Amino acid sequence: MTHQLKDGSQVLQVGMLARVEGEGGMHIEIKDKVVQSVKLNIFEPPRFYEAFLRGRKYTEPPDITARICGICPVAYQSAATEAIEAISGAVTTPEIQTMRRLLYCGEWIESHALHIFMLHAPDFLGFDSVIEMAADYGPVVEMALRIKKAGNDLMTLVGGRAIHPVNVKVGGFYRFPTKADMLTLRPDLERGLEESFETIKLVSTFAFPEMEQPYEYVALRHPDFYGIERGTVVSTMGADFPVSEFPAHVKEFHVEHSNALHAHFDGKMYMVGPLARYTLNFAQLSDRCKEAALAVGLGETCRNQFKSIIVRAVEMAYAFEEALRIIDGWTDGAAPSVPVAPKAGEGMGASEAPRGIIFHRYVTDADGIIQDAQIVPPTAQNQPSIEADLKTAAQEWVDMDDHSLTHRCEQAIRNYDPCISCATHFLDLRIKRS
Amino acid sequence: MADAPLPKIAVWKFASCDGCQLSLLNCEDELLSIVGAVHIAYFPEATRAFVEGPYEVSLVEGSVTTPEDLERIHEIREKSGIVVTIGACATAGGIQALRNWADVDEFRSIVYAHPEYLHTLDTSTPISDHINVDFELRGCPIDKYQLIEVLAAYLQKRKPRVPTYSVCVECKRKGVVCVAVAKGLPCLGPITQAGCGALCPSFARGCYGCFGPQDSPNVRSLTNGLAHNGMSEDDIVRVLRTFNADAGAFKAESNRRADALAKGAAK
Numbered sequence: 001m002t003h004q005l006k007d008g009s010q011v012l013q014v015g016m017l018a019r020v021e022g023e024g025g026m027h028i029e030i031k032d033k034v035v036q037s038v039k040l041n042i043f044e045p046p047r048f049y050e051a052f053l054r055g056r057k058y059t060e061p062p063d064i065t066a067r068i069c070g071i072c073p074v075a076y077q078s079a080a081t082e083a084i085e086a087i088s089g090a091v092t093t094p095e096i097q098t099m100r101r102l103l104y105c106g107e108w109i110e111s112h113a114l115h116i117f118m119l120h121a122p123d124f125l126g127f128d129s130v131i132e133m134a135a136d137y138g139p140v141v142e143m144a145l146r147i148k149k150a151g152n153d154l155m156t157l158v159g160g161r162a163i164h165p166v167n168v169k170v171g172g173f174y175r176f177p178t179k180a181d182m183l184t185l186r187p188d189l190e191r192g193l194e195e196s197f198e199t200i201k202l203v204s205t206f207a208f209p210e211m212e213q214p215y216e217y218v219a220l221r222h223p224d225f226y227g228i229e230r231g232t233v234v235s236t237m238g239a240d241f242p243v244s245e246f247p248a249h250v251k252e253f254h255v256e257h258s259n260a261l262h263a264h265f266d267g268k269m270y271m272v273g274p275l276a277r278y279t280l281n282f283a284q285l286s287d288r289c290k291e292a293a294l295a296v297g298l299g300e301t302c303r304n305q306f307k308s309i310i311v312r313a314v315e316m317a318y319a320f321e322e323a324l325r326i327i328d329g330w331t332d333g334a335a336p337s338v339p340v341a342p343k344a345g346e347g348m349g350a351s352e353a354p355r356g357i358i359f360h361r362y363v364t365d366a367d368g369i370i371q372d373a374q375i376v377p378p379t380a381q382n383q384p385s386i387e388a389d390l391k392t393a394a395q396e397w398v399d400m401d402d403h404s405l406t407h408r409c410e411q412a413i414r415n416y417d418p419c420i421s422c423a424t425h426f427l428d429l430r431i432k433r434s
Numbered sequence: 435m436a437d438a439p440l441p442k443i444a445v446w447k448f449a450s451c452d453g454c455q456l457s458l459l460n461c462e463d464e465l466l467s468i469v470g471a472v473h474i475a476y477f478p479e480a481t482r483a484f485v486e487g488p489y490e491v492s493l494v495e496g497s498v499t500t501p502e503d504l505e506r507i508h509e510i511r512e513k514s515g516i517v518v519t520i521g522a523c524a525t526a527g528g529i530q531a532l533r534n535w536a537d538v539d540e541f542r543s544i545v546y547a548h549p550e551y552l553h554t555l556d557t558s559t560p561i562s563d564h565i566n567v568d569f570e571l572r573g574c575p576i577d578k579y580q581l582i583e584v585l586a587a588y589l590q591k592r593k594p595r596v597p598t599y600s601v602c603v604e605c606k607r608k609g610v611v612c613v614a615v616a617k618g619l620p621c622l623g624p625i626t627q628a629g630c631g632a633l634c635p636s637f638a639r640g641c642y643g644c645f646g647p648q649d650s651p652n653v654r655s656l657t658n659g660l661a662h663n664g665m666s667e668d669d670i671v672r673v674l675r676t677f678n679a680d681a682g683a684f685k686a687e688s689n690r691r692a693d694a695l696a697k698g699a700a701k
Binding site: 049073122141 | 448449450451452453454455456457459460462463465466469474477480481482483499500503528529530532533536538540541542544554558574575630633634636637638639642644669672676677
């Protein structure tokens with residue numbers, strides 16, 4: 001929709017940016033074909049998690065913080081359990097760590113499939129939604145639903161349900177699924193794996209706008225595997241430190257146009273998410289995933305956000321491989337949890353949500369009552385780089401007509417798979433020209 | 435019938451985590467059938483397409499927490515045939531209703547450096563506090579099969595078959611051994627509405643009440659039992675004040691116990 005204003009400037013408006021989780025807003029001002037300012041407005045009404053966590057018990061964050069996001073509850077549960085366990089000094093067993101990774105693989109599969117096919121692909125294929133896509137791409141949509149369901153089924157088996165799993169607790173799990181139960185998923189996971197490799201090929205054929213950005217990438221690096229459920233913090237500028245030093249490097253700040261706090265890494269804008277993980281941890285992918293990525297021309301690093309859809313597909317294939325590896329290697333009989341006693345202290349935890357690093361910090365008293373809580377979700381960290389991408393995109397394609405430019409800018413936001421429930425609310429997209 | 439327009443469905447979001455509307459997209463086996471039976475006319479999480487109202491059915495997720503929400507919910511009511519609220523935020527105010535017991539100015543300053551930038555209400559309230567709601571679907575999150583049942587019931591012009599009895603009934607049906615009796619675990623199952631399929635007890639943990647109060651709960655008796663088994667009064671107040679903290683029966687008992695605690699502390 002285009003409005004001519006009395007002063008001659010022009011406002012382009014899309015009521016709400018669709019196919020993102022939650023709602024947010026965008027405002028772009030253009031004067032004489034030069035982009036003057038870009039704002040990602042976040043109107044998500046604050047729910048005050050960090051405030052009402054004060055006074056809650058140390059055992060509660062896995063259930064409570066899961067409710068921050070219906071799309072990535074496991075990310076919250078993983079970071080929360082790790083932070084609380086760090087306070088008590090409890091050491092979880094390799095089996096517990098492995099089961100957390102398996103549950104997390106389910107979330108990566110579900111969330112990546114949702115974004116690749118339902119939220120992102122319609123941009124490239126010229127549809128409003130996956131529902132319209134189904135008419136022309138029936139088999140692809142059916143494949144998408146099968147892949148997504150395999151992820152949800154894995155979460156349901158391990159966590160009890162796909163949204164807000166009930167089986168996660170501080171110290172581990174209430175009970176482990178049996179190997180026999182896990183093996184029932186094997187055929188679907190094998191098919192999902194093969195279909196993920198088909199997905200890599202399919203999405204790599206899309207037309208990608210040329211736009212590379214130089215941001216510092218930050219991701220978790222696991223000692224043994226591609227980082228998912230835990231790791232140390234690494235960056236493309238050479239940072240490498242434990243999660244406990246995260247607050248010393250990452251500073252949050254409050255800007256007027258957003259209800260989500262922005263963040264800087266060592267004083268600069270930075271990016272978390274699939275491109276950061278892929279670029280920093282490419283060497284830890286499986287040979288098959290590496291080959292599939294290179295075969296479609298991705299390279300060992302990726303700096304074009306529009307290509308994040310390919311990286312997500314690679315990570316989805318990897319998550320299926322990992323799920324199969326874990327299930328095949330599983331032996332029943334280990335204790336599903338370790339005791340975690342209340343203790344006064346501060347603890348931190350982080351994990352790789354599908355959208356990037358999620359960080360939790362808690363301070364508890366001797367009775368285990370939470371005195372302070374801090375949660376840094378990935379989309380909040382990415383806000384400055386989303387805005388920078390918008391500025392670059394709007395300038396690069398300023399000669400496009402308003403309709404096309406608006407769509408291109410929407411796409412630049414969707415590249416990040418922004419989880420606006422974690423961070424944002426009402427995407428009211430405006431381009432003002434004068 | 436082939437030529438009759440499909441009923442238009444709209445999906446609205448207030449303060450929430452998006453999980454309940456995601457339940458619709460999680461109907462992987464049923465999604466293509468659903469979109470063959472109804473016209474998804476407004477669902478921003480899934481589509482850029484936007485079809486103007488009125489809508490035969492509006493699904494409303496989330497709780498009312500901003501001045502704008504107060505107006506928007508009435509606009510939605512006006513252009514909707516029936517309004518179905520989905521999930522604990524929409525039916526009971528959600529976890530964010532914990533602010534209803536707190537000083538929201540203090541909450542703002544804990545989380546945000548510039549609280550003056552924020553426009554929020556001091557309360558988080560269910561949709562039914564503001565408009566007439568035709569059907570409430572409980573849960574944090576809702577059960578996707580209950581959502582399909584509500585849509586199917588609408589299409590078949592019948593009442594949705596959604597039970598209002600307790601989680602205990604589901605445990606018995608599933609053959610789940612009672613975790614409260616056999617293991618002494620604190621379990622809100624007796625006072626909580628069914629719908630999850632006795633999920634927590636089947637994972638060897640007590641129910642934590644995410645479907646809210648069942649139709650005839652005796653919360654005081656249940657919580658007296660928890661106290662008898664050694665749960666502290668603080669902990670009892672906390673278990674009642676989670677995702678359905680503001681729901682009638684849970685709220686009344688948590689308030690009664692919290693008041694008694696405060697009086698005890700004052701003595």
